[in-house]
Amino acid sequence: MTISMRPAHVEPVSLSELAVAAGLDPSALDGDDVLITGATVDSREVRQGDLFGAFAGLVQHGARFAAGAVAAGAVAILTDAAGRDMVRAEGLTVPVVVAQHTRAAMGEAAAAVYGHPSSRLTFVGITGTNGKTTTSYFIDNALAQVHAHRAVLGTVELRIGDEAIESPRTTVEAPVLHGLLARMLEEGVTAAVTEVSSHAAALDRIAGVDFAVAVFTNLQWDHLDFHKTMDRYLADKAKLFAPGRARRGVVCIDDEYAQRLAREAPIPVETVSTRPGSPRGDWNVEDAQVGLDGVGSQFILVAPDGTRHAAESPLPGLVNVSNAAVAVVAAHAAGVPLTAAIHGVATAHGVPGRMERVIERSDVDPLAIVDYAHTPDALTLALEGVRPITPGKLILIFGSDGDRDQGKRPVMGEIAANLADVIVLTDENPRSEEPAAVRAAIRAGIEKVRPDLRDVHEIEPRVAAVEYGLRLGKPGDTVIVTGKGHEPTQEIAGVFYRYNDRDAYLQAHARIVADRIADEREGSS
Ligand SMILES: CC(=O)N[C@H]1[C@@H](OP(=O)(O)OP(=O)(O)OC[C@H]2O[C@@H](n3ccc(=O)[nH]c3=O)[C@H](O)[C@@H]2O)O[C@H](CO)[C@@H](O)[C@@H]1O[C@H](C)C(=O)N[C@@H](C)C(=O)N[C@H](CCC(=O)O)C(=O)O
Numbered sequence: 279m280t281i282s283m284r285p286a287h288v289e290p291v292s293l294s295e296l297a298v299a300a301g302l303d304p305s306a307l308d309g310d311d312v313l314i315t316g317a318t319v320d321s322r323e324v325r326q327g328d329l330f331g332a333f334a335g336l337v338q339h340g341a342r343f344a345a346g347a348v349a350a351g352a353v354a355i356l357t358d359a360a361g362r363d364m365v366r367a368e369g370l371t372v373p374v375v376v377a378q379h380t381r382a383a384m385g386e387a388a389a390a391v392y393g394h395p396s397s398r399l400t401f402v403g404i405t406g407t408n409g410k411t412t413t414s415y416f417i418d419n420a421l422a423q424v425h426a427h428r429a430v431l432g433t434v435e436l437r438i439g440d441e442a443i444e445s446p447r448t449t450v451e452a453p454v455l456h457g458l459l460a461r462m463l464e465e466g467v468t469a470a471v472t473e474v475s476s477h478a479a480a481l482d483r484i485a486g487v488d489f490a491v492a493v494f495t496n497l498q499w500d501h502l503d504f505h506k507t508m509d510r511y512l513a514d515k516a517k518l519f520a521p522g523r524a525r526r527g528v529v530c531i532d533d534e535y536a537q538r539l540a541r542e543a544p545i546p547v548e549t550v551s552t553r554p555g556s557p558r559g560d561w562n563v564e565d566a567q568v569g570l571d572g573v574g575s576q577f578i579l580v581a582p583d584g585t586r587h588a589a590e591s592p593l594p595g596l597v598n599v600s601n602a603a604v605a606v607v608a609a610h611a612a613g614v615p616l617t618a619a620i621h622g623v624a625t626a627h628g629v630p631g632r633m634e635r636v637i638e639r640s641d642v643d644p645l646a647i648v649d650y651a652h653t654p655d656a657l658t659l660a661l662e663g664v665r666p667i668t669p670g671k672l673i674l675i676f677g678s679d680g681d682r683d684q685g686k687r688p689v690m691g692e693i694a695a696n697l698a699d700v701i702v703l704t705d706e707n708p709r710s711e712e713p714a715a716v717r718a719a720i721r722a723g724i725e726k727v728r729p730d731l732r733d734v735h736e737i738e739p740r741v742a743a744v745e746y747g748l749r750l751g752k753p754g755d756t757v758i759v760t761g762k763g764h765e766p767t768q769e770i771a772g773v774f775y776r777y778n779d780r781d782a783y784l785q786a787h788a789r790i791v792a793d794r795i796a797d798e799r800e801g802s803s
């Protein structure tokens with residue numbers, strides 16, 4: 279099934295009203311006032327009656343696409359002074375609104391076009407380096423206890439009720455977000471959750487949004503190619519915790535960056551402490567017991583009034599105790615009674631590609647898991663999480679992304695060599711990089727710990743590495759493939775090939791079973 283990304287009906291709003299909603303002076307309007315019925319920042323997605331946002335991008339100026347946007351039906355353009363000059367130099371007479379902070383202004387204008395939909399439902403936004411997707415599904419299930427019609431927007435999918443499409447991005451552009459929210463209202467949705475990536479916060483994709491609750495999971499090393507320093511990375515994420523953007527916040531204070539955010543946030547914040555050794559928060563996790571069957575965990579959530587509540591995480595590993603605790607507190611902050619929030623989180627379904635058990639342990643097979651860990655901290659936690667449920671060897675299949683943060687590659691190699699028994703080094707999404715060079719950077723880290731490269735295998739393509747790792751696995755072993763999670767494609771040299779780790783496991787397993795049957799036949803003949 280597909281979902282429409284925009285509402286079926288929009289009440290036209292005048293361009294001058296939108297300029298004011300975007301915080302601009304009426305003199306920012308160059309040209310006639312016109313009626314607007316939609317908004318986009320991509321000329322390829324323009325519909326009749328749209329306001330087209332033409333930004334000075336990281337690569338090129340969006341005003342280059344103004345003529346195409348107008349031909350496709352855009353009736354006005356929001357851009358900066360340079361963009362206006364480009365538009366006029368092309369001889370276009372379309373009305374132009376000039377803003378200094380174009381992305382922010384466009385978000386506010388799009389909110390106004392669609393009638394400020396985020397204020398009309400319970401909207402929860404989650405940011406943090408890791409755990410956004412998992413926590414968003416936990417929160418959704420908690421919200422389900424009191425909201426029959428809901429939506430989830432994030433890395434895995436854009437879902438409104440029972441309808442879903444593959445998500446183009448972790449966080450969609452602001453006009454798409456406001457359009458989707460307006461669509462949700464038409465569908466009777468009363469509560470929604472969205473992941474907010476740091477790119478989204480930095481590029482004002484949440485401009486114009488009114489979050490009921492903003493949630494922060496953690497800040498770990500990632501994306502420094504984009505944000506440059508951890509301080510700027512934190513500052514971008516902190517944009518979610520601003521007056522006018524979110525009414526209240528829920529912050530997991532297990533790391534120091536989060537503690538700083540909780541101290542400095544200018545909105546009311548409830549803190550959640552989930553790990554031994556973390557400072558006490560308003561809410562505290564105690565007595566976390568990781569289930570020995572590797573399915574889930576139990577813990578006690580101590581509320582600010584000191585009451586103790588038995589709670590559960592439906593997914594394995596201590597990281598998911600953190601995610602579950604944060605989800606309970608966030609859903610409670612969004613209006614779900616505490617007992618219902620705890621029940622909703624405990625009964626949440628698995629999230630595709632997050633500690634997903636694809637092949638169960640048996641007397642012939644190892645346990646085979648897919649996980650999305652693609653940062654040093656996440657990899658550490660994933661491997662530490664499966665060690666207690668692994669009587670035999672821990673076999674890790676992994677690589678690292680091309681065209682993304684290079685610094686983490688050797689660090690992840692070291693972590694793998696320290697925490698896994700056997701390593702199958704392979705490719706993730708090489709993108710425009712030479713795959714062997716990415717693997718070499720990881721291998722350098724592995725060699726620091728294991729100079730003889732004992733039990734280290736380098737196999738490509740990834741589909742072959744998954745089969746190789748699975749064939750190495752004995753019944754007591756755990757095989758874990760990390761980095762791509764639910765992703766349906768692998769990006770190599772600009773081409774997206776259909777590829778999924780879960781499918782790779784299942785297809786390899788079918789061949790392994792067929793070989794076993796053939797061997798048995800041979801043995802008995
Ligand atoms: C690094 C980054 O985030 N770039 C975003 C940025 O692009 P940009 O400034 O480079 O755009 P540009 O190519 O210079 O083009 C300038 C303008 O012309 C427009 N344009 C361009 C071509 C065209 O034919 N018509 C047209 O209108 C573009 O929409 C853009 O507004 O602004 C664009 C919209 O204005 C975004 O589409 C684009 O996201 C790109 C596609 C992207 O891949 N972003 C990724 C990195 C991202 O956001 N990832 C995070 C998750 C990260 C994670 O946690 O792993 C996410 O939220 O998904």
Ligand SMILES: Nc1ncnc2c1ncn2[C@@H]1O[C@H](COP(=O)(O)OP(=O)(O)OP(=O)(O)O)[C@@H](O)[C@H]1O
Pocket residue numbers: 406407408409410411412413433448473475495496597598600601631632633649650651652655656657659660763
């Ligand atoms: N609270 C957490 N702390 C650290 N690592 C975590 C946490 N929760 C999950 N992880 C690890 O991070 C991986 C990604 O989890 P998830 O998809 O929920 O995060 P995300 O923030 O949505 O990631 P991304 O933005 O890259 O899509 C998981 O597969 C797991 O290995």
